[in-house]
Amino acid sequence: MSTEFNFHALKSAERLPSPSGTALTIMNLVQKDDTSVKQLAEAVKVDPALTSRILNFANSAAFGAHRPIANVNEAVQMMGMQAVRNFALSLSLVSNNRKGHCADFDYNTFWMKSLAMAVAIAALTARERTAAPEEAFTLGLLSEIGQLALATVWPDIFGECLRSAQGDTLIKLECERFAIDHKALTLMLMQDWGLPGLFLDALKLSFQPPQAEVTRTVRFASQLAFARQLSHYCVADDQYRAALLADVQKEAIPHNFTDETLSQFIDQINQQWQDWGKLINIKTDTRLAFPTTQAEQSDVLPGLDILLVDDDPLILVRLSKQLTHAGHHVAVCPDGEAALKHVLENKPQIIITDWRMQPMDGLALCRTLRSSAIGKNLYIIMLTAAETEDELVEAFDVGIDDYVTKPVNLKILLARIRAGQRITTLQQEVEREKQDIQRTNAELAVANRKLGIMANTDLLTDLPNRRYALARLAQEWESAQRYNRPISVLMLDLDHFKLVNDTLGHDAGDEVLSHTAKLLKAASRATDIACRLGGEEFLIIATNTDGKTAVLLAERIRIAIQTHQPNGLALKRPITVSIGVAGSIGNQPGWNELIKQADRALYVVKAGRRNATQLASEL
Numbered sequence: 001m002s003t004e005f006n007f008h009a010l011k012s013a014e015r016l017p018s019p020s021g022t023a024l025t026i027m028n029l030v031q032k033d034d035t036s037v038k039q040l041a042e043a044v045k046v047d048p049a050l051t052s053r054i055l056n057f058a059n060s061a062a063f064g065a066h067r068p069i070a071n072v073n074e075a076v077q078m079m080g081m082q083a084v085r086n087f088a089l090s091l092s093l094v095s096n097n098r099k100g101h102c103a104d105f106d107y108n109t110f111w112m113k114s115l116a117m118a119v120a121i122a123a124l125t126a127r128e129r130t131a132a133p134e135e136a137f138t139l140g141l142l143s144e145i146g147q148l149a150l151a152t153v154w155p156d157i158f159g160e161c162l163r164s165a166q167g168d169t170l171i172k173l174e175c176e177r178f179a180i181d182h183k184a185l186t187l188m189l190m191q192d193w194g195l196p197g198l199f200l201d202a203l204k205l206s207f208q209p210p211q212a213e214v215t216r217t218v219r220f221a222s223q224l225a226f227a228r229q230l231s232h233y234c235v236a237d238d239q240y241r242a243a244l245l246a247d248v249q250k251e252a253i254p255h256n257f258t259d260e261t262l263s264q265f266i267d268q269i270n271q272q273w274q275d276w277g278k279l280i281n282i283k284t285d286t287r288l289a290f291p292t293t294q295a296e297q298s299d300v301l302p303g304l305d306i307l308l309v310d311d312d313p314l315i316l317v318r319l320s321k322q323l324t325h326a327g328h329h330v331a332v333c334p335d336g337e338a339a340l341k342h343v344l345e346n347k348p349q350i351i352i353t354d355w356r357m358q359p360m361d362g363l364a365l366c367r368t369l370r371s372s373a374i375g376k377n378l379y380i381i382m383l384t385a386a387e388t389e390d391e392l393v394e395a396f397d398v399g400i401d402d403y404v405t406k407p408v409n410l411k412i413l414l415a416r417i418r419a420g421q422r423i424t425t426l427q428q429e430v431e432r433e434k435q436d437i438q439r440t441n442a443e444l445a446v447a448n449r450k451l452g453i454m455a456n457t458d459l460l461t462d463l464p465n466r467r468y469a470l471a472r473l474a475q476e477w478e479s480a481q482r483y484n485r486p487i488s489v490l491m492l493d494l495d496h497f498k499l500v501n502d503t504l505g506h507d508a509g510d511e512v513l514s515h516t517a518k519l520l521k522a523a524s525r526a527t528d529i530a531c532r533l534g535g536e537e538f539l540i541i542a543t544n545t546d547g548k549t550a551v552l553l554a555e556r557i558r559i560a561i562q563t564h565q566p567n568g569l570a571l572k573r574p575i576t577v578s579i580g581v582a583g584s585i586g587n588q589p590g591w592n593e594l595i596k597q598a599d600r601a602l603y604v605v606k607a608g609r610r611n612a613t614q615l616a617s618e619l
Ligand SMILES: Nc1nc2c(ncn2[C@@H]2O[C@H](COP(=O)(O)OP(=O)(O)OP(=O)(O)O)[C@@H](O)[C@H]2O)c(=O)[nH]1
Pocket: 460, 493, 494, 495, 496, 497, 498, 499, 501, 505, 506, 507, 508, 509, 510, 513, 534, 535, 536, 606, 610
């Protein structure tokens, strides 16, 4: 089923995770040819958090820093504009998606694992340079982003998939429910965000069984697969690690590790993972146990995410210890301003705040929270000391839900928290009911989407059909014109295909067409769009590719078709293909002219020896 179409529908509906703020500005700047390092550094400096993270990044020994980098200009120079852009993109995605509506998707675990993957692939590429480690880091961080996207777009249905998936069945369930799976969605998002083709190809390969070929892409893919294993190991608890160790050691051998160097390497990754966790606010303190079944997990009751705000460090330490002991997850902040920042980034369920603090007191914190979308439904408990009745009335008017007097009696506080929990649970139930209604609509939308996909997919080969191909080409053409990027089309036609039908029958002909479609998909890059126009005619849209490079792609495909003949058919002559290629950059008459040129080139090959490639501009 065509995932291409599905992705574009989602994107147009603006429901996918996307970068925002400074990251978007940076991405737009890097898009322009004439942006200088200084301009980019200025854009970074607007965001102090990003600035400090980029400086840390540039100074990290893991990414080859040999001398201290003191300012952003130097950091940008050293990392390169693309790496800065991609780093900003991934950080923006992390901070916009720390929480979400999919109750069965553990957002922190997701980022915790992604971060381990990022650190592992950066460290592996620093040992053997298949890609720049600072860029590989971004790829690692986003390497499962499709899962987050599914949790964002379809929180309920994806939650159901997560609950009912056993072992490797998640992908299958996703395909059934969404007509797209998280791996394909990951690749499409990355392509859409402009990550390099090498990354996409390597990531795609890393999901598949290891390849025998030795190319840079294959090598990078094998590093990614190994980094994925290392990341699982990193986040696992002792028992789970013991179960994983033999596989990790086996996989380490082709990467030139001994048991001793592997153990040092794992320690190094572990340390960097924790350091990075602190730097970009991803918790790395949980360890995952051996995956258990749902029945085994069902009696575990989750505690609440509580934020404790007080300027007295002793109270913070004592209360957080007691509340943690009672099963809650507790974060602490020394004042209202820090608390606001924490709420924005972590969305706790309950806030327990002191009243008198500097610079922002508890009342001001409450007022600010109630005026924001995030803070509207938060349950707020105020710790009071010697406040008068009028002051308490004012506090309720400002929006607190409850108060507890100081010195705090733990029993009372826990009882008030339970009351808060009942209210937040009720709120969640209302929310769930709302979602149930939305869910019926979502299921209808899935059915409609599937219909839409069918209308855009060729049923025999599963490739996008003519209707989709032409609409997509028009769209890609527009974008190539806007950004002054090259674009090419390959028109392919099987040679003497009628002979297959005439000698072996129509079913054999169908088999040859399906076989050809598989080869086209395998030989194309992740960024190429292979479609069936009809009969034995195919089209490939090669974005960001000029005519000469497209000829290389065409030749790779032609040779693959000639080399890998379909099995079990007594063919009178081998299956071969003729290919016409047309490439364009700049102000050309239009995409239909490009097709005509490729068609003319194909006609010339057909009129001659066939089984060859012809570039239109060389006619
Ligand atoms: N099995 C099968 N055959 C198809 C399908 N669509 C079109 N065809 C057949 O494809 C053949 C195309 O034949 P021609 O246009 O003469 O082309 P050709 O035999 O490949 O010859 P050249 O292109 O000149 O090399 C016809 O026999 C069509 O009936 C299909 O979906 N399945």
